[in-house]
Amino acid sequence: MPKAGQPITAKTFTFTINRQKLREARRREGSYLLRSNLTHDDPEKLWLFYLHLVEVEQAFKELKNDLSVRPIYRQLEHRIEAHILLAFMAYCLQVTLKQDTKALAPGLTPRAAIEKMASIQTIDVHLPTTDGRQVVLSRYTEPEKDHRLLLQRLEQNYGCCMP
Numbered sequence: 001m002p003k004a005g006q007p008i009t010a011k012t013f014t015f016t017i018n019r020q021k022l023r024e025a026r027r028r029e030g031s032y033l034l035r036s037n038l039t040h041d042d043p044e045k046l047w048l049f050y051l052h053l054v055e056v057e058q059a060f061k062e063l064k065n066d067l068s069v070r071p072i073y074r075q076l077e078h079r080i081e082a083h084i085l086l087a088f089m090a091y092c093l094q095v096t097l098k099q100d101t102k103a104l105a106p107g108l109t110p111r112a113a114i115e116k117m118a119s120i121q122t123i124d125v126h127l128p129t130t131d132g133r134q135v136v137l138s139r140y141t142e143p144e145k146d147h148r149l150l151l152q153r154l155e156q157n158y159g160c161c162m163p
Contacts, residue, residue, distance in 0.1 A: 059091050062111065104153040113150065120147060 002012035034050055074080040097110040105113075122140040129135060143151060 056091065059094050060087065062094070100154070100157070104157065105150060116146065116150070
């Protein structure tokens, strides 16, 4: 290394390659090292557990982003458990939607399906009657062609959804 104030030149600054460390680094390129306290005879099981963990974490990240959820801090045990239950249910719904969209409309992601269906709106019209009761009329926007296609496929699978 050059001394303070000394110009950087080929004489004042030199380097050498540590060939042993370079060899070790190149041998590890493209490899992934997992460290765990789980002991299994089959490393594939550990790798599958890790892939599931990554998928769950990604799903929670996407859900928080989709729902614009900020960090929530719970202090009471029953509220913590309720929060975990709701997050798990949301995850289950997202996984179900992911599987359904893969089978019904290949290439359609859960996020895209939610964004697409978000344009369908419903409204309840409350009409008062002369005898004090109310008549409630539910109305919704007319689904577009691509909405109808997805809804028809869901109808075929689940017997629901078509207005």
